[in-house]
Amino acid sequence: MSDKGTGPHPAAQDGTLVRIRKLTRVFDVSKPWLNRVIERLPRARLTAVSDVSFDIPERGVYALVGESGSGKSTIGKMVVGLLDPSEGEVRVRDVDLASETDAAKVAAARSEIQMIFQDPYASLNPRWRVRDIIAEPVAARGGDTRGLAERLLEQVGLAAEDAVKYPHEFSGGQRQRICIARALAANPKLIVCDEPTSALDVSVQAQVLNLMSDLREEYGLTYLFISHDLTVVQHMADTIGVLYLGRLVEEAASDALFETPRHPYTQMLFAAAPRMDAYGREVEPPKGEIPDPINPPAGCAFHPRCPIAVARCKSERPEMRRVGGARVACHLAE
Amino acid sequence: MSEPTLSLRDLTVEIPTRHGILRPVDRVSYDIAAGEILGVVGESGAGKSMAGNAVIGLLNRPARIAGGEVWLNGTRIDELGREPMRRLRGKQIGMVFQDPLTSLNPLLTVGDQIAETILEHLPVSRSEARARAIAALDEVGIPAARDRVDSYPHAFSGGMRQRVVIALALCAEPSLVIADEPTTALDVSVQAQIIALLKRLCRERGTAVMLVTHDMGVIAEAADRVAVMYAGRLAEIGPVAGVLGAPRHPYTVGLMGSTPGASRGQRRLTQIPGAMPRLGALPQGCAFHPRCPRRGLNCDVDPAPRLDADGGRAACWYPVTETEKAEA
Numbered sequence: 001m002s003d004k005g006t007g008p009h010p011a012a013q014d015g016t017l018v019r020i021r022k023l024t025r026v027f028d029v030s031k032p033w034l035n036r037v038i039e040r041l042p043r044a045r046l047t048a049v050s051d052v053s054f055d056i057p058e059r060g061v062y063a064l065v066g067e068s069g070s071g072k073s074t075i076g077k078m079v080v081g082l083l084d085p086s087e088g089e090v091r092v093r094d095v096d097l098a099s100e101t102d103a104a105k106v107a108a109a110r111s112e113i114q115m116i117f118q119d120p121y122a123s124l125n126p127r128w129r130v131r132d133i134i135a136e137p138v139a140a141r142g143g144d145t146r147g148l149a150e151r152l153l154e155q156v157g158l159a160a161e162d163a164v165k166y167p168h169e170f171s172g173g174q175r176q177r178i179c180i181a182r183a184l185a186a187n188p189k190l191i192v193c194d195e196p197t198s199a200l201d202v203s204v205q206a207q208v209l210n211l212m213s214d215l216r217e218e219y220g221l222t223y224l225f226i227s228h229d230l231t232v233v234q235h236m237a238d239t240i241g242v243l244y245l246g247r248l249v250e251e252a253a254s255d256a257l258f259e260t261p262r263h264p265y266t267q268m269l270f271a272a273a274p275r276m277d278a279y280g281r282e283v284e285p286p287k288g289e290i291p292d293p294i295n296p297p298a299g300c301a302f303h304p305r306c307p308i309a310v311a312r313c314k315s316e317r318p319e320m321r322r323v324g325g326a327r328v329a330c331h332l333a334e
Numbered sequence: 335m336s337e338p339t340l341s342l343r344d345l346t347v348e349i350p351t352r353h354g355i356l357r358p359v360d361r362v363s364y365d366i367a368a369g370e371i372l373g374v375v376g377e378s379g380a381g382k383s384m385a386g387n388a389v390i391g392l393l394n395r396p397a398r399i400a401g402g403e404v405w406l407n408g409t410r411i412d413e414l415g416r417e418p419m420r421r422l423r424g425k426q427i428g429m430v431f432q433d434p435l436t437s438l439n440p441l442l443t444v445g446d447q448i449a450e451t452i453l454e455h456l457p458v459s460r461s462e463a464r465a466r467a468i469a470a471l472d473e474v475g476i477p478a479a480r481d482r483v484d485s486y487p488h489a490f491s492g493g494m495r496q497r498v499v500i501a502l503a504l505c506a507e508p509s510l511v512i513a514d515e516p517t518t519a520l521d522v523s524v525q526a527q528i529i530a531l532l533k534r535l536c537r538e539r540g541t542a543v544m545l546v547t548h549d550m551g552v553i554a555e556a557a558d559r560v561a562v563m564y565a566g567r568l569a570e571i572g573p574v575a576g577v578l579g580a581p582r583h584p585y586t587v588g589l590m591g592s593t594p595g596a597s598r599g600q601r602r603l604t605q606i607p608g609a610m611p612r613l614g615a616l617p618q619g620c621a622f623h624p625r626c627p628r629r630g631l632n633c634d635v636d637p638a639p640r641l642d643a644d645g646g647r648a649a650c651w652y653p654v655t656e657t658e659k660a661e662a
Contacts, residue, residue: 231595274551
């Protein structure tokens with residue numbers, strides 16, 4: 001796949017912070033070897049992410065949406081370096097995190113990336129004081145942490161006195177604020193947010209989303225925002241990539257995507273999402289479920305559920321192509 | 335028809351603790367008619383699930399019904415003992431919980447589980463029960479029900495499992511179904527399927543549904559009427575188009591403003607300052623007043639006006655009026 005016609009927005013070429021090319025991750029989900037020998041089973045492989053390419057412009061908010069098993073969290077983990085890609089590359093400021101051999105360069109690039117996780121109850125060490133939790137990313141690199149936690153706590157809307165407390169003394173929303181403070185401590189450029197508000201109540205979610213927007217303005221942050229919630233994504237993102245079974249099926253600017261979704265899967269997803277103004281509406285719910293990722297359908301993975309699929313979709317996988325302002329992986333989209 | 339299927343009258347649930355008595359449900363009254371879906375919405379700790387558990391007699395000790403009445407089809411059920419209540423559950427009240435994997439027995443086939451419920455509650459033979467189990471699975475949209483009836487729960491996907499749970503809840507033909515966050519663990523497209531299924535079955539059979547959820551979008555899609563709960567009390571109740579289209583209680587207004595997508599094109603979400611108070615430290619007067627932008631002088635003294643089953647819509651001294659809505 002060359003960049004011609006399939007590459008991301010040309011305008012984003014300069015000022016691109018993260019460049020992801022042909023990213024693929026395969027997990028070995030085989031049974032233990034003895035079972036394989038006795039039961040004569042072959043090795044089983046699950047392709048969680050397959051051939052995904054996109055760019056995140058500096059100070060932009062790029063959102064990945066998809067249902068469970070679409071590979072959105074796996075991409076997030078590869079971007080921060082918690083997982084190694086099977087193929088392809090993640091470039092942050094032109095440093096390929098997986099293949100670069102200069103350790104200093106990798107460390108410098110990594111220090112600009114932080115992550116916020118979904119569950120604020122599981123992502124804070126219950127035995128550490130909030131001060132130590134927040135200062136950890138700086139302390140780990142031998143930086144100066146005096147007063148850092150107190151300053152950041154005030155930034156995220158908590159009190160400096162909270163630094164001596166333990167995580168269990170806080171509510172879910174407050175814990176997520178602590179996670180945000182920890183992410184900010186290392187002065188990152190990019191924050192990968194994996195479902196940062198899906199464990200929170202709506203009114204608390206609103207507070208956290210507003211805080212994230214404010215911090216982005218103040219620190220000039222870039223977000224890779226991973227969520228299954230279309231309304232949250234629509235609210236936060238500049239650009240949205242829609243994933244289905246490990247592949248990017250559509251990418252467009254947020255407004256354009258919601259105005260004219262072009263891929264049949266995106267259309268199905270939007271029609272199925274519950275809407276606040278939907279009372280009294282009677283719609284036919286989408287058919288079928290996400291197929292087994294270990295044996296995905298041939299051709300376009302969406303063709304068994306697609307209302308407009310033709311014979312070609314069953315045999316030939318559609319490449320990403322440019323349609324209007326969007327990139328779409330569908331033979332028929334226009 | 336005029337008599338509602340379920341009536342709550344001043345239902346109060348109390349939990350005695352060392353630090354005093356907590357009231358997770360405080361004098362809540364509402365009716366659900368046959369064939370109607372009442373959405374009960376609120377944030378965590380609002381008491382929405384606790385009210386449902388009180389109706390089906392599944393309160394965990396030391397929580398107990400401390401006052402009020404629960405009427406099901408003209409019979410008072412809150413004073414029933416354990417054994418009559420157990421016979422009522424499943425027969426007259428079906429239940430659908432959030433996590434379909436934990437509400438199914440992993441060691442029994444889905445067919446056996448459904449047949450067991452049918453045999454317990456209906457006077458039918460074993461083979462008739464099995465036939466009905468297959469029909470029930472077929473009705474909830476499980477493909478090849480005749481082949482899948484002998485499968486175990488682990489062989490089904492999340493959405494299919496929730497369909498099995500719905501088949502289980504409806505197989506004894508109850509008049510009331512309590513669905514507690516039935517779609518929260520599911521993906522968007524599967525969620526839409528489950529909502530459509532619940533709506534269709536309840537309409538066809540005239541089953542009353544109490545749909546407990548935190549998701550305003552699900553309420554908008556599924557419910558006929560909405561009850562909004564805050565800190566154990568009913569804040570607002572009314573038809574879904576009224577409550578979501580023109581909310582009157584300041585909390586409902588805040589909740590709508592916090593939901594992304596409701597305020598389209600807005601860069602910032604409207605915030606409700608603060609957080610829901612803990613039950614042990616409820617403020618005096620109206621429980622919402624410390625966070626309320628419309629509070630008046632009496633709000634921190636007088637408890638909010640209570641909502642009777644057929645009374646007003648918002649439990650508030652200064653509700654948003656029609657004219658204000660038109661000006662905004």
